[in-house]
Amino acid sequence: MDALQEQTRDRLLEAAGEIFAEYGFQAATVRDICRRGKANVAAVNYYFGDKQALYIAAVERAHCSAAGLINVVWPKGWTPQQKLSVFVRQWLEQQLAENLPSWHMRLMLREMSDPTDACVKLVEAYIRPMAETLRGVIRELTREDLAERQGRMIGFSIVSQCLFYKVHRPIAELLVGREEYTHFNLPAIAEHITRFSLAALGQGPPVTATTSNLEPMS
C-alpha cells in the first residue's frame, strides 16, 4: 500500500517538475501535469492541497537533489586558481546538463529570474551555501583585507558569466549563428570564464594572451 500510494505522489511531483520547468507556474496546467503523471485531475489537490503547494514542493525537490558544489572539501595542495577553475566548470556542468533530469536546474533558474514564494527557501538551502563556497575561493585569491562588499561583487561577476550561457542562450545563439554557437561548448566557456576572472583579479595572464593552456584538463 505504502509503495503504491507513494508512487503516484512521486510520479505527480516528477511530472510537475518537468512541466513547471518548461512552461512556468502560470502556463502549466494541472491537467497536463496529471496526464504526464498518469493520475487523476483530483490527485494534485488530494496530495498537495493546491497547485501552488505542488509548485513549491517541486522547487524544493529540485534544490534538495542538486547539492553538487555545497560543502566541497578541496583536495590538499590545490591552488585557489585550480579551485576557481573547478568551481566554474562544475557550475556549468550542472547548469548546462543536457542529461536527465534536466528540469531540476531549469526550474531553479526560472525561480531565480522570476521569483515566487519558493525562492526564499531556494536561496537559503542552495544558493547561499554555493555563494559561501565561492566566497572562500575568492578570499584565497585576494588580499586578506579585501572589503566584503567588493568580494561579493567579484562573486557576482563570476557567477553572472556562468548564468549567461544558460539564461540567455537562445539570444546568444541567435546572435552568433547556430553553427558558430556549437563552438561555445562547455570546456570552451569554462576556460574563458576562468581565465577572464583570474586575470581580473590579477591572478593570471590577460584573457587576450596568445597561449591558453591555463588548465590542462585537471
Add this chain to the structure above:
Amino acid sequence: MDALQEQTRDRLLEAAGEIFAEYGFQAATVRDICRRGKANVAAVNYYFGDKQALYIAAVERAHCSAAGLINVVWPKGWTPQQKLSVFVRQWLEQQLAENLPSWHMRLMLREMSDPTDACVKLVEAYIRPMAETLRGVIRELTREDLAERQGRMIGFSIVSQCLFYKVHRPIAELLVGREEYTHFNLPAIAEHITRFSLAALGQGPPVTATTSNLEPMS
C-alpha cells in the same frame, strides 16, 4: 478622427506594454490590458487581431524607442577604456532605469530570458547593433589579431555582468540583505564591472587594487 482613432490604439499598446512587462504573455489578460487602456475588451482584436499580435507590437515598440547605445559616435580623443566605462554605465542606466517608461527594457529582458516569436526582430533591430558597438570597443582594447570567437566571449562576459543586476536582482538582494544591497547602486556597479573587465583584458589594475579612482565621474 485620425487623432482619436490612433489614441485608443496607442493607449492600448502602452497598457499592453506595461502589463506584458509585469506579468508576461501568458499571465497577462486582455481584460486587464483593456481596463488599463480604458478600452473595450473587443478593442484588442479590432486593432491587432489577437493577443499575440498585440504582444509582438508591444515588443516592437519597446525596442524601437530604446536605441541609446546604437550607432554611438565617440568623442574624439577618447580612450577605449573611457568608451567601455561609458558603455557599461549607459547600459546599466537603461536597464535599471526606475523612471518612465520602465516597461520597455523590462519587456525586452523578458523576451531575452524567455524568447517568443518576437525575439528575432528584437535581436536584429536592437541587440545586434549594440553588440557591434561593444565589439568595436573590445577591438580597440585588444590585439588586432584577436580571434573573433574570443572577442565575442569577452563581449558576453561584459554584458552578462550588466544583465545580472537586473535579471537576478531579487536573488542578489535576498542574498546580501536588503539594507546592504542599497549600496549596490548604479555607480558602484558600473565602476566594478568596468574595472573587472578592463583588468581581465590587461588594460587596467587588478580589481582588488586599493585605489578605485578609475573613472572620476566623466
Add this chain to the structure above:
DNA sequence: CTTGAATTAAAACAACTGTTTAATACACTT
C-alpha cells in the same frame, strides 16, 4: 439631414482554468 463607413460598446461564445464533490475500489483490522 442623410448616408455610410469607422469606432465603440455590451453581451454571448466555447474552451479552459483550478478545485470540489460524491461515488467507487481496495487493503486492512476487528
Add this chain to the structure above:
DNA sequence: AAGTGTATTAAACAGTTGTTTTAATTCAAG
C-alpha cells in the same frame, strides 16, 4: 463478514480565458 480508512475515479463546479457577434454610437462627407 462487516467495518474502516485510504486511494482513485468520473463528473460537475464556478470562474476566467481569448475571441466573436451584434448592435449602438460616432462623425465626417455628400
